[in-house]
Amino acid sequence: MAGNDVAAPSDPEKLRAEIVKNYDQLSPRLQQVAKYVLDNPNDMALQTLAVIAERSSVQPSTIVRFAKTFGYDGASQMQELFRDEMLTQPPSPSYAERIRQFTRRAGTAGALAPHDVMQEFADNNILALEHLKNSVRKVDLERAIDMIRTANAVYLVGLRRSFPVASYLAYALRHVDKRAYLLDGVAGMLAEQSSLLTSKDLLIAISFHPYAPETAEVAAACKEQKARIIAITDSRLSPIAGAADLCFEIKDAEVRQFRSLTASLCLAQTLVISYAFEMEGRARSQR
Amino acid sequence: MAGNDVAAPSDPEKLRAEIVKNYDQLSPRLQQVAKYVLDNPNDMALQTLAVIAERSSVQPSTIVRFAKTFGYDGASQMQELFRDEMLTQPPSPSYAERIRQFTRRAGTAGALAPHDVMQEFADNNILALEHLKNSVRKVDLERAIDMIRTANAVYLVGLRRSFPVASYLAYALRHVDKRAYLLDGVAGMLAEQSSLLTSKDLLIAISFHPYAPETAEVAAACKEQKARIIAITDSRLSPIAGAADLCFEIKDAEVRQFRSLTASLCLAQTLVISYAFEMEGRARSQR
DNA sequence: CAAGTATTGTAATAAATATTCCATTTTTCT
């Protein structure tokens, strides 16, 4: 393939599209790299060039060539795309910029129109939901349902911003007749509350940046007691991810310090209702 | 803190534990780094030392010192922990896998797989948000912001399904320095809690079908005390609409009898952030 | 309040990593 140097794709998604489009025109070695890039986004983000080269059985220089073929200055620039995607950030890339315009507009026009704020929010929440649809894995959902089903009781913990999600889950689970308890830390009894869990129980822990240390402590304590743990958080490196048997990584929309909860709640809803359907199906097939 | 060189923690979890344990013994700059490490695991994994230093407002060398303090050879070794952790957990769905999810969905007709439920949910939530954009009136939003601004304190009430929305509002309003209290009815004290409101205060009441009678009672009591009231509900005819000075009628997504909270939360978010913008604008124009 | 010690900032140095260049091999086309 000759130096096809049009504008370089600005995010992994677009790059992937370009790759599949031009796959046949690539030389054998470049195809090898292409395959690796499509299948191992993680490595692309955080491995060194030498390692990527090793694993895809090519020379480091070939990776550079590959990057240049798709219009980048070098391999480093291409890697940055993947790093950025991994970073917890709003699903919409231009978001920060738009908000900046937003506040500036407010300054000039005097009063800021709340209606515009709402449009902006709604749009970003929509983007977050679109992202959710693509990022949650089927098998993870199924495993989660199974963990809920087999648990003797489900305990919920989520403080500060995550509290609404935890309380929603507690409410909804009870409504589908699953024993559910909210660890709310009323009267500073979080530690005492969490000591209730046994190995037959399930803890669903919810925590987003900036992580409340208490949530991590609860998770650690429950792990100690051999309870099973599902984490709903914004990064695999979050303090609660380590202790979890299963981790959902959710990217919610964000404005300044305010992250939305839309995507998280949508996942919560999905878990509860899928669980209900599952139980219904089992009940029916028993008859 | 003198060179406390015991064996270095072998995973982020253990490192975090060590950090909190020794936090008080650390020098100011090292505490800064410690804080950053706890709060930004992502950056630790995939940013360069220079940017971590920049973001935590220290010198690169300080990061190295920090790493050594906790027993590592250098900062790189510490970063590897975080990178490894990112790789051990199931990777974000690769391209190949996403394709698989997509195509297999058509095959599994009949049974409602969790993944399908989620798609349906997300889509319905998106529709609800679109509807919200068109149905909320500009003037209502502006009036609401004004009521929040002029209130001495904002009280929130929302029970059962509406509780997450109320708790979110309380949390978010406090974060923009508005006095906010959640009437949660702990210990059956709802009536007592609601007697706190005066005519200078604002009650935001949230209630959806099937309406919790307590919420309506609180609203009625507050009206009695001449407090101002904003209602967030699903019908003009709901029990809390009558007492309200301002009423937002929200149609949330519904999937097989289960209502979502997406639209309500989006409105809540809008109110809080618009209020924050408004205050910021006023502060600016005063100078 | 002065001497000593710990902490921090800066800049030089060392290590690693990416990139480029060139020689060699493979493929294509006449």
Next chain:
DNA sequence: AGAAAAATGGAATATTTATTACAATACTTG
């Protein structure tokens, strides 16, 4: 089959990035 073009491997080079050493500052303690 032979020449030209493309692709590839490998090593030299340039660049970035981490680490160390040292000087300056702030803090203790006698």
